[in-house]
Amino acid sequence: MPRPIITLTTDFGQSDPFVGAMKGVLYSVNRDVEIVDISHAVNAFDTLDGALTVANAYAYFPNETIHVVVVDPGVGSARRPILVRADAHTFVAPDNGVLSLVYERSERISVRHIDAEHYFRQPVSQTFHGRDIFAPVAGWLSKGVEREKFGDEITDFVRFALPKPKPVDANTLKGVVMKVDRFGNLLTNVSPQDVPEGRPFTVACGKANITKVARSYAEGAPGEPFVIVGSSGWYEVSANKAAANRLVGAERGAEVVFRW
Amino acid sequence: MPRPIITLTTDFGQSDPFVGAMKGVLYSVNRDVEIVDISHAVNAFDTLDGALTVANAYAYFPNETIHVVVVDPGVGSARRPILVRADAHTFVAPDNGVLSLVYERSERISVRHIDAEHYFRQPVSQTFHGRDIFAPVAGWLSKGVEREKFGDEITDFVRFALPKPKPVDANTLKGVVMKVDRFGNLLTNVSPQDVPEGRPFTVACGKANITKVARSYAEGAPGEPFVIVGSSGWYEVSANKAAANRLVGAERGAEVVFRW
Amino acid sequence: MPRPIITLTTDFGQSDPFVGAMKGVLYSVNRDVEIVDISHAVNAFDTLDGALTVANAYAYFPNETIHVVVVDPGVGSARRPILVRADAHTFVAPDNGVLSLVYERSERISVRHIDAEHYFRQPVSQTFHGRDIFAPVAGWLSKGVEREKFGDEITDFVRFALPKPKPVDANTLKGVVMKVDRFGNLLTNVSPQDVPEGRPFTVACGKANITKVARSYAEGAPGEPFVIVGSSGWYEVSANKAAANRLVGAERGAEVVFRW
DSSP states (O other): OOOOEEEEEESOOSSSTHHHHHHHHHHHHOSSOEEEEEESOSOTTOHHHHHHHHHTTGGGSOTTOEEEEEOOTTTTSSOOEEEEEETTEEEEEESSSTTHHHHHHOSSEEEEEOOOGGGSOSSOOSSOHIIIIIHHHHHHHHTTOOGGGGOOBOSOOOOOOOOOOEEEETTEEEEEEEEEOTTOOEEESOOGGGSOTTOOOEEEETTEEEOOBOSSGGGSOTTOOEEEEOTTSSEEEEOTTSOHHHHHTOOTTOEEEEEO | OOOOEEEEEESOOSSSTHHHHHHHHHHHHOSSOEEEEEESOSOTTOHHHHHHHHHTTGGGSOTTOEEEEEOOTTTTSSOOEEEEEETTEEEEEESSSTTHHHHHHOSSEEEEEOOOGGGSOSSOOSSOHIIIIIHHHHHHHHTTOOGGGGOOBOSOOOOOOOOOOEEEETTEEEEEEEEEOTTOOEEESOOGGGSOTTOOOEEEETTEEEOOBOSSGGGSOTTOOEEEEOTTSSEEEEOTTSOHHHHHTOOTTOEEEEEO | OOOOEEEEEESOOSSSTHHHHHHHHHHHHOSSOEEEEEESOSOTTOHHHHHHHHHTTGGGSOTTOEEEEEOOTTTTSSOOEEEEEETTEEEEEESSSTTHHHHHHOSSEEEEEOOOGGGSOSSOOSSOHIIIIIHHHHHHHHTTOOGGGGOOBOSOOOOOOOOOOEEEETTEEEEEEEEEOTTOOEEESOOGGGSOTTOOOEEEETTEEEOOBOSSGGGSOTTOOEEEEOTTSSEEEEOTTSOHHHHHTOOTTOEEEEEO
């Protein structure tokens, strides 16, 4: 039997001892787990950024992986901790929408309100549920405790929709930059299905008016921004060996207008 | 038998190959260990920051965990490498006070001067004892070599006290910001025991005069700083979904005055 | 049998889900591996920085470790994926020179062009070969698939030489700062063999003219830059508990002149 895998996605950063404390709690519940960091650099308090981060990584893990997602601006408030089964993956997270994209992409989901407090670390602090609730629950799940034991199913869980691109007229679509990656690529919320197939189009973003659609980064000429379908399936504004965000002068939240 | 756990806390950052080299040495001594990063972002050369970091994480790990702590401004000087047993945890570190908080929080400690050079990687460089001394010693410890084999007990090891809050008068205590975390929370050196129970108090920090004491971040109103008992037991100056350090205009080392 | 070790060295950073996706793919091919991060903070698109990073860490790992190196400005172009055996280590990387220092330091190397597409993740994206080619190939290697199965040997692989120090006259050598580490130490491309043994020398770097050669950081006086043989064997311009780059006013690419 392989060791169960537990992934972590948080906005805790890696300079404080928060992630270390969570891992210590996990190993204290189950010594025989594989803990994998997805990212701890989600923008602080930013559930949309957290939703994008986990959604673009979890499906590459084997079935039966347990994913702990802690982007939790409401820690200590009445927001519920939840346990989610989505197809063959299991998630432990606050009920604040951070799993919205997981819900959207799964065929079958079941969401439970975790209220079995005997699985929590005691006393539960009001400021660090990652350590006191989410980590120990994931640990017990990895030991084989059945999901039903943690709480009842709910249907009124929180989910938000990603910002959708808006049609301006029959030939124009207005989207938005959802994220800028490490290389400066601008991840938009527009995907190939949103644009008529076979029609050439232009993309206005920042101070650039882009006509080139590339199939790979290497196709771009130096200093020339282009549009490309990125690794997560959306159009990105990119550049060859250069940071597109600086090149076109746009950041997260910037408008992106597709015209055909 | 579960695999032994070795944690790492350093000021090496993660952009250089230092941490990778240490892990390679560890696996070369013992293939069958679990290596866990606590943090590699301790402020460079800052033993107080290192002491706070390891102290707020180690106790969450299972008994018999080995903790390697390398914040080592005196590498290459006469400062000794030490092996510490503190209750049921084992530490390998330079003797420069970086384990001071571990000493303070443990009921029983024993400190040894590591001088059994046949456990070191040879030749020992003058600039990287993490790779050449601390990692191999931790590796051999994890293989079951007895602590006595690494050197004799000493009693004149280095320890420093955390800065203590100072009484100004019968109703006033002056503390300090020891650390700013990833979210901008200001961790003070004042804890609930330092303030008379049941007496309302105010906290002056930066340009703010704070009257609200919250039990959770979610209790705070937007843009309003408050005081809260943080996850490591000290008072923190915080804000709901905002960076308190920017809000009140204070950083590490700033004065914090409690009045009641 | 111990679990095979796979190390990762990339320029992906840790804020995007790229590294997590690669790890998910690795575990999906082989649940029973040990994945170790060397660094994900190689300068974006910088094959020299990647070459230095992996070269200063890989040899500390046990024989038979598999090293995945993805610094890949040419992703999607015709540059080949390669599988390299260098002494007792195995590497998977793009053929762009990022392994040049590994070639230089190994006694025996064999380089193969990976073209056995049935070991790739399908469909192969044009923008993320780390996930779709390099990770799955490393996973299958760790399962014991023989190297010959991935493609034929080639001899026209890409390699570059490190910048070499240039003699200016019989008593002067001009080198360069190859890297600045986390502490501000300036790693030069000059090593002790380049300077006549036993002759005192001075080093001009930035605005400093350095006469002191130290054996350890602790030997340096406060605020005084010095030269030291660093942990990777080159001379470094350093300072005791201070950032030498700021002290002398030099960064990567700066000239360093040795005179004797």
